[in-house]
Amino acid sequence: MNQLEVTECIQYAKESIIRYNAIDNLINDDDYLKWQNKMTDENDFYDYFFGGKNNLNFLIIAVLISRPISGNRNYKIYFEKLNQYLTEFPELQTDKGFKDKITNLGGVNFFSTLSELTLAVQLKSMGYKIIFEHPFTHKVSGNRRDVDITITGDKGEEIHFEVYMPNKELPPNSASGFITLDAHDESLFNKLKGKMIKKFGKAGFSGLNGKVLLAVNIAFMQLLNLRNVLQPVEEEENVHREIFKEIEFAPEVDGVIIFRDDFSSDNSFYSEALQMSGR
Secondary structure, three states, X not given: OOHXXXXXXXXXXXXXXXXXXXXXXXXXXXXXXXXXXXXXXXXXXXXXXXXXXXXXXXXXXXXXXXOOOOOOOOOHHHHHHHHHHHHHOHHHHHOHHHHHHHOOOOOOHHXXXXXXXXXXXXXXXXXXXXXXXXXXXXXXXXXXXXXXXXXXXXXXXXXXXXXXXXXXXXXXXXXXXXXXXOOOOHHHHHHHHHHHHHHHOOOOEEOOOOXXXXXXXXXXXXXXXXXXXXXXXXXXXXXXXXXXXXXXXXOOOOEEEEEEOOOOOOOOOEEEEEEEOOO
16 A cells, blocks of 8 residues: 555544544554554555455454445444443453454454453343453463453352354355355364364363353354355254254363354344253
């Protein structure tokens, strides 16, 4: 991008961020400088922001909130949600680890982090105390990991949640009408298995008391959601059953929660299913 485009984008981002007090508290001058350098390295302004090669991230959303564009997508709702979550958990406004996650411009980090926050808000509304990034250790390797959310009840009992937001777009040929609705989305289940093994290992861990649950936000699985619309009861039951089966690959995981939240409205959170392992 040329310097004029970069300067314009940074100004749009600033205009968006200062509208939201909690988000503004999170961001400082170093972040704007980092984004400025990032955009300077990009070849084409329109390709980066509108070309579709990048998932929506913190910077793109910040720019598109203030930059007039055609289309009906409401980009403001994402910052409104984030600002609400940061107000609910003000300690995150000064947490560098959290800021590094939510402002990471790669992959789907922005929506993955929102998935953690929306579940945390639901749990807090039920009266639980919330702790983020509770550390634990793999027994054999000694590798240290963090579980996304830990809740504590009145008697000190703990439940831990590892949040996962798989995403998969419709196949490129779907616009031509060629799409197999009854095909299993193997990538979802392979990713789910890999996620649990990487996070929790195969030989146990120490440092977490109480139950450990995997929480899966399936709102961004486009093919799965299309099948769910066309075959709602059967597909929903199949997806839940397949996801529940995956907990057998992580013996230390006690259950799975399935929910949907695409953050597109004020009340976009839907809890779908809970299955405990029975171990």
